[in-house]
Structure formats: C-alpha cells, structure tokens
Amino acid sequence: MLSDRKKKILCAVVDGYIDRASPISSKEIQEEYLTECSSATIRNELSALESMGYLFQPHVSAGRIPSEKAFRFYVNELAYDSNLTPAEAERIEKHFSRKIAGIEDVMTEVTRILSDITDYTAVVVKEDMSDTITAIKLLDLSNGKMLVVIVTDSRVLKDGMLDIPDDFTPHMMAQAERWLNKLFIGKHVSEFMNFNYPFALINDEFSQFNALFKKIIDVLKKQSLMNGMDVETYGESNILRHSEYANAVSARQFLAAVENKDKIAEMFTYDGGEEGSVTIKIGAPDNAPEGCSVVSTRVNLGENVSGSIGVIGPVRMNYKKVLSVLDKISEIIIDLIGRQGD
Amino acid sequence: MLSDRKKKILCAVVDGYIDRASPISSKEIQEEYLTECSSATIRNELSALESMGYLFQPHVSAGRIPSEKAFRFYVNELAYDSNLTPAEAERIEKHFSRKIAGIEDVMTEVTRILSDITDYTAVVVKEDMSDTITAIKLLDLSNGKMLVVIVTDSRVLKDGMLDIPDDFTPHMMAQAERWLNKLFIGKHVSEFMNFNYPFALINDEFSQFNALFKKIIDVLKKQSLMNGMDVETYGESNILRHSEYANAVSARQFLAAVENKDKIAEMFTYDGGEEGSVTIKIGAPDNAPEGCSVVSTRVNLGENVSGSIGVIGPVRMNYKKVLSVLDKISEIIIDLIGRQGD
DNA sequence: TGTTAGCAATCGCTTAGTGTGAGTGCTAAC
DNA sequence: GTTAGCACTCACACTAAGCGATTGCTAACA
Numbered sequence: 134m135l136s137d138r139k140k141k142i143l144c145a146v147v148d149g150y151i152d153r154a155s156p157i158s159s160k161e162i163q164e165e166y167l168t169e170c171s172s173a174t175i176r177n178e179l180s181a182l183e184s185m186g187y188l189f190q191p192h193v194s195a196g197r198i199p200s201e202k203a204f205r206f207y208v209n210e211l212a213y214d215s216n217l218t219p220a221e222a223e224r225i226e227k228h229f230s231r232k233i234a235g236i237e238d239v240m241t242e243v244t245r246i247l248s249d250i251t252d253y254t255a256v257v258v259k260e261d262m263s264d265t266i267t268a269i270k271l272l273d274l275s276n277g278k279m280l281v282v283i284v285t286d287s288r289v290l291k292d293g294m295l296d297i298p299d300d301f302t303p304h305m306m307a308q309a310e311r312w313l314n315k316l317f318i319g320k321h322v323s324e325f326m327n328f329n330y331p332f333a334l335i336n337d338e339f340s341q342f343n344a345l346f347k348k349i350i351d352v353l354k355k356q357s358l359m360n361g362m363d364v365e366t367y368g369e370s371n372i373l374r375h376s377e378y379a380n381a382v383s384a385r386q387f388l389a390a391v392e393n394k395d396k397i398a399e400m401f402t403y404d405g406g407e408e409g410s411v412t413i414k415i416g417a418p419d420n421a422p423e424g425c426s427v428v429s430t431r432v433n434l435g436e437n438v439s440g441s442i443g444v445i446g447p448v449r450m451n452y453k454k455v456l457s458v459l460d461k462i463s464e465i466i467i468d469l470i471g472r473q474g475d
Numbered sequence: 476m477l478s479d480r481k482k483k484i485l486c487a488v489v490d491g492y493i494d495r496a497s498p499i500s501s502k503e504i505q506e507e508y509l510t511e512c513s514s515a516t517i518r519n520e521l522s523a524l525e526s527m528g529y530l531f532q533p534h535v536s537a538g539r540i541p542s543e544k545a546f547r548f549y550v551n552e553l554a555y556d557s558n559l560t561p562a563e564a565e566r567i568e569k570h571f572s573r574k575i576a577g578i579e580d581v582m583t584e585v586t587r588i589l590s591d592i593t594d595y596t597a598v599v600v601k602e603d604m605s606d607t608i609t610a611i612k613l614l615d616l617s618n619g620k621m622l623v624v625i626v627t628d629s630r631v632l633k634d635g636m637l638d639i640p641d642d643f644t645p646h647m648m649a650q651a652e653r654w655l656n657k658l659f660i661g662k663h664v665s666e667f668m669n670f671n672y673p674f675a676l677i678n679d680e681f682s683q684f685n686a687l688f689k690k691i692i693d694v695l696k697k698q699s700l701m702n703g704m705d706v707e708t709y710g711e712s713n714i715l716r717h718s719e720y721a722n723a724v725s726a727r728q729f730l731a732a733v734e735n736k737d738k739i740a741e742m743f744t745y746d747g748g749e750e751g752s753v754t755i756k757i758g759a760p761d762n763a764p765e766g767c768s769v770v771s772t773r774v775n776l777g778e779n780v781s782g783s784i785g786v787i788g789p790v791r792m793n794y795k796k797v798l799s800v801l802d803k804i805s806e807i808i809i810d811l812i813g814r815q816g817d
Numbered sequence: 818t819g820t821t822a823g824c825a826a827t828c829g830c831t832t833a834g835t836g837t838g839a840g841t842g843c844t845a846a847c
Numbered sequence: 848g849t850t851a852g853c854a855c856t857c858a859c860a861c862t863a864a865g866c867g868a869t870t871g872c873t874a875a876c877a
Contacts, residue, residue, distance in 0.1 A: 370729075501870080535826085536826085
C-alpha cells in the first residue's frame with residue numbers, strides 16, 4: 134500500500150506525463166503539485182516508486198516516466214470528475230441535436246464527435262443480443278424471383294433473393310413458408326448455422342422441392358452470418374498526432390491493427406459489464422497494437438441491441454477527458470434511444 | 476516534341492526515381508539505360524529537360540527528380556506490358572478462387588488483394604446506374620408493422636419498417652400498394668427525392684390514410700438516399716510505407732482525406748470512361764491530398780451496376796505494376812460477373 | 818554541330834568534438 | 848524524516864571538418 138504522499142507524487146508524474154509527453158522531474162512536481170516539501174524529498178520518494186516498478190528513467194539525468202503499472206494505478210485512483218469545458222459540452226450536444234435517423238446514424242455520429250473531441254480513434258460496436266425469429270416470409274417478386282425475409286423480434290434482417298423454379302406454384306410457396314416457420318419460429322437466428330437439412334422432417338409431398346428448400350436455407354444461413362457485430366471506427370489518422378506513434382513503423386502497426394474489425398470488436402466487447410460500466414484496458418490488451426490503451430463503455434442502443442463506445446489510443450492517454458466525453462455521450466445516447474420510442 | 480533520346484532519358488529518370496526514391500544522376504542513367512553515350516552528353520540533355528520543366532534538382536550537387544509533368548509524360552509513353560511475376564499472378568487468382576458470394580464480397584476482396592499486392596491504398600466504388608422501379612411491395616409482418624420493399628430491375632433495395640395504424644385493413648393496404656405502384660413503376664429510384672405529396676392525385680377514398688401514405692413515401696425517400704455510391708477502401712496504412720508520407724503531418728493529411736468517402740468517390744468516378752478504360756490522375760487530382768496520384772479503371776459489376784477499382788498513393792507510384800494488377804483483376808471480375816449469371 | 822573527357826565548384830551528409838544544462842543520487846547537517 | 852549542497856551523468860544542440868556525389872563549364876575532338 135502506498136503512502137498518501139507517494140500516491141500524490143505518482144499521480145503527479147502520470148498527470149504531468151500525459152500533459153507534456155516528457156519525463157517528469159522532481160522539481161516540476163515540487164513546483165506544480167507539492168510545494169510543501171523539497172525536491173530532494175520528492176527525489177527520495179521517486180526513487181522508492183521506481184524500485185516498486187511504477188516509474189522508470191530513460192537515462193540517469195532525465196526525469197521519471199510512468200510505467201503501465203503506474204497508469205493502471207492512476208486510473209483506479211481517478212475520481213470521476215467531469216472536466217469538459219462548457220464549450221466542449223455544448224459542441225457535443227449541438228452535434229446530436231441535428232439529426233437522429235436510426236441507430237446506424239447514431240453510431241456514425243458518435244464516432245465522429247468522439248474522435249474529433251478526444252483526438253483518438255473512436256470505435257462503436259453494435260451487438261444484437263437475442264434476435265429470435267418471429268416469422269419467415271417468402272415474397273413473390275413477380276419477375277421469376279422470390280424474396281426471403283427474416284423477421285425477428287427486434288427488426289427485419291436484410292433480404293435475400295432467389296430464383297423461383299418454373300414448376301413452382303404459389304401454393305407450393307405458401308407450403309414452403311409454413312414449413313420454414315414451423316422449423317424456425319421462436320429460435321435464435323444463429324440456429325440457421327447449425328441446421329443440417331433434416332430432410333426426414335419434410336414429408337414426401339415436399340420432396341420435389343428439396344433443392345429449392347436447401348437454397349432457401351442457404352440464404353438464411355448467409356443472412357444470419359452477416360448479422361454479426363457491427364463495427365464502426367473513425368479518426369484513425371489521429372494516432373499520428375501523438376508522439377508515441379509519430380514514426381512510420383508503429384503508426385503502420387497501429388493502423389493495420391485497427392483495420393481488422395474483428396479484432397477491434399474483440400477489444401471493445403469482451404467484458405460482461407452492464408450498461409454504463411466503463412472498462413479501461415492499459416497496454417496492448419487482447420492483442421491490440423503495442424503500447425495501446427482502450428477505454429470503452431457499454432451502452433444500450435435499443436431493445437435487445439447493446440453496444441460499446443470508446444476510443445483506442447496510446448497508453449499516455451488523457452483518461453480524464455476521455456471518461457468525461459464518454460459519460461456525456463452515453464447520457465445523450467440514453468436520451469436519444471428513449472426519445473426514439475415516442 | 477522531344478527527341479527519342481530525350482524521351483529515353485526522361486523515362487529513365489522516372490523509372491529510376493520510382494524504384495529508388497532518390498535523385499537520379501547522369502552516371503546512373505548512363506550505366507543502366509544508355510551505355511551508348513557518355514554521362515556528359517546525358518548531362519546536357521538533363522539540363523535541357525530541366526529547363527523544359529520536366530526535371531528539377533533538390534540542390535546543385537544532386538541528381539534530377541522528375542516533376543509531375545514528367546510523370547504525366549511517362550504514363551502517356553507507357554506501353555502496356557504486364558510485368559506481374561508468375562507468383563503474383565497466381566496469388567491474385569488464388570485469392571478469388573476461394574469464395575464468390577455476391578458483389579459486396581467481390582468488392583471487399585478486390586480491395587484486399589489490390590492493396591496487398593501493390594502496397595498502396597485500394598479503393599472500390601460501386602455505382603448503381605439506372606435502377607428503375609419494378610414494384611413496391613407492402614408486407615404485413617403480422618406484428619403491427621409493415622415492411623416496405625422496393626424492387627428494382629437490378630435488385631431489391633433494403634427494407635424499411637413502419638407501424639400499421641390500428642384502423643388499417645388488409646384491403647386498404649392492398650389499395651395503398653396499388654397506388655404506389657401506379658405512381659412509381661418505371662421511374663428511377665431517385666425520383667422519390669423530388670416527390671412532393673401531390674395529394675390531389677389521390678382520390679377521396681384514400682384521404683383517410685394520407686398520413687400513412689406520407690410515412691411510406693418518407694421510407695422510400697430514405698431508401699433511395701441510402702442508395703448512393705458504395706465506397707470501400709483498404710490498406711490506408713500502406714501510405715506510411717512510402718518515404719513521401721513517412722512523416723506524421725503528410726500521413727495524417729492523407730489518411731484524413733481518405734476517410735472522407737464522398738471525396739474518394741469523386742476522385743474515382745469522375746471520368747465518363749467506358750468499361751476497361753484506365754484513368755491516371757497525377758498530383759492532387761480533385762482536391763485529393765497533396766502529392767497524390769490516382770489510378771483507376773472502370774469495371775462492370777453486374778447488370779446496371781458499374782464501378783471503379785483503383786489505388787491512391789504517392790505520385791512516385793509504380794504505375795507499371797499498378798496497371799498490370801488492375802488489368803489482371805479486371806479480367807477476373809469480368810469472369811466472375813459472367814459466371815454469376817449461370 | 819554534336820559528343821566527350823577533364824576539372825573546378827557546390828553542397829548535402831556524416832562524423833567527431835565540445836559545451837551546456839537538466840536532473841539525479843549521495844552525503845551530511847538539521 | 849527532511850533538506851541543502853554538490854559531484855556526476857548524459858542527452859542534446861552546435862560547430863567544424865572532411866568526404867563524396869554530382870553538376871556545369873570548357874576545350875578538344877569527330
């Protein structure tokens with residue numbers, strides 16, 4: 134357990150380092166954070182904190198840089214205290230007052246404002262929790278094609294098209310529809326994936342269009358596959374604003390990693406947190422690029438749709454600001470989603 | 476008009492500069508491209524080319540760097556001559572032999588292989604040329620909601636959902652559907668945008684559900700709006716591989732520009748070229764980021780769907796390779812689209 | 818007239834050397 | 848436990864020198 138003074142000094146180092154991106158000296162700490170004791174005292178404390186693994190020196194005549202352990206300590210100590218300027222708060226509000234046209238739009242707008250205000254790369258992940266199938270509709274498009282529509286309790290999945298065989302009557306189509314509904318209503322969309330054509334289930338009357346039935350199942354499978362998580366990112370270029378990633382090699386590493394949406398989804402969703410819970414992962418979490426931190430919060434994006442919003446950036450991230458912005462945006466999203474029900 | 480030797484020397488400078496990214500000296504040219512005359516002669520020619528605006532020197536004791544004018548000349552002289560290695564050709568073919576699941580998939584796969592093989596940022600733009608409306612369907616989802624489906628001659632537009640008012644009978648819905656079809660069949664999807672509720676058209680019988688009708692039109696408007704151009708990019712991080720953009724400022728400028736999909740679409744589509752035509756724009760075309768070139772070719776992505784595929788990268792781009800890769804990929808796309816009709 | 822060898826001149830780049838200043842750790846006194 | 852004082856370290860900025868690459872020019876030559 135650290136003494137109060139050690140805590141204070143440690144947080145001062147982290148704060149200063151986040152602010153100035155350069156090693157923090159005993160003198161700086163004394164002048165800005167701890168005028169009541171001398172720099173020599175602080176040097177003693179710094180030395181102790183270094184041997185505890187919280188700090189390190191790039192070279193002997195430099196100040197201290199916080200380790201990842203120090204950052205973890207820092208964010209745990211961080212009392213929540215919004216430090217948004219009124220101008221920033223207003224900018225965020227204004228951004229959302231313009232248009233609210235469905236969840237997709239909200240997602241996009243969140244990434245825009247989040248990355249613009251924080252200067253990090255913003256991420257929004259949308260997850261459909263429990264889409265149970267309410268109905269499957271086959272719709273004759275009267276041009277030789279049929280539309281397969283899956284209706285779920287939360288929304289309609291995208292359509293899929295199929296050619297209708299010539300010898301197919303409306304009556305047969307209605308029967309196919311009944312069969313599909315019998316098989317799948319009440320089940321989760323993911324069950325298409327495990328469905329293995331139990332043709333024994335289908336009575337002889339239908340054997341003639343087994344092939345078509347199989348095609349329909351294929352369409353359904355594809356639909357439910359495409360129905361994975363939705364990931365949107367924005368502000369990738371912001372990484373180059375931060376000195377840690379101002380060189381080509383690490384910037385490329387970062388950008389290439391962020392291009393992989395599956396990885397991003399993994400980084401931003403693993404944590405069984407409930408709505409409003411904030412997760413801070415420091416230092417290459419879940420095979421994220423080297424030296425990265427991820428700050429995310431879970432939000433409710435509508436009935437049965439949950440999501441994560443957050444940023445990914447260097448470990449030397451302005452956590453206070455990011456937390457304040459996320460808090461503000463979450464608040465607005467809750468308001469927007471609530472209002473959408475009207 | 477340039478003499479043959481001047482042409483040869485100019486192309487040698489451009490070739491060498493593309494290869495080595497450093498100023499090209501008279502000696503290099505003599506040794507690699509023009510052994511039949513002395514470096515002094517080449518120096519005289521270089522001096523002439525410089526005063527003609529094709530070349531410049533970063534400083535007096537350096538070789539020559541081609542200007543954008545030189546690059547334009549170079550690509551015009553470029554005789555098409557595929558210089559793909561067999562290994563590269565095979566890699567491209569293999570990439571597409573795996574899965575072909577619709578145009579979206581093709582688009583994504585094209586960006587992947589194109590950026591991987593060229594080391595530039597790949598772009599695919601899909602444009603729906605003339606989607607005329609074949610039918611509009613209203614589908615009762617039997618949960619108090621209806622699905623509005625627009626069927627066009629090339630495909631089905633995404634669905635839109637609406638609540639059905641309580642006092643709405645199936646009969647009324649069928650009549651609404653008939654009205655919609657009467658109004659819009661044969662027209663282009665964009666016409667929803669200009670449609671201004673000419674309620675005079677609708678006879679008294681329908682006045683009772685004007686509100687719903689208006690809602691449906693709103694859904695249709697939104698659909699056709701969303702039906703703009705589809706832009707996919709990949710390999711943004713590749714820009715950092717090239718020395719021109721290895722510094723944070725210009726890399727960020729580039730990345731921020733590429734994030735703007737509308738701008739990208741503009742860069743890759745303006746040019747009334749027909750299928751197979753290749754466009755090379757050198758040096759910040761259409762407010763692209765400074766010092767950029769865009770190479771694109773138009774492809775047919777199915778009936779009434781055309782598109783552009785290409786790359787965006789530094790002016791010092793390996794045009795020969797890019798052209799070869801684009802040619803190869805176009806060939807494969809033609810094959811894939813053709814086969815899809817089966 | 819076009820080509821070429823020779824040569825002085827230019828100038829970026831690398832290397833080495835030097836000085837400065839920031840910051841520490843240690844010691845000894847309080 | 849705290850602090851002033853001081854020697855020590857070392858990154859960084861600056862300067863100077865030398866090297867090497869490359870050119871333009873001149874004069875000779877085909």
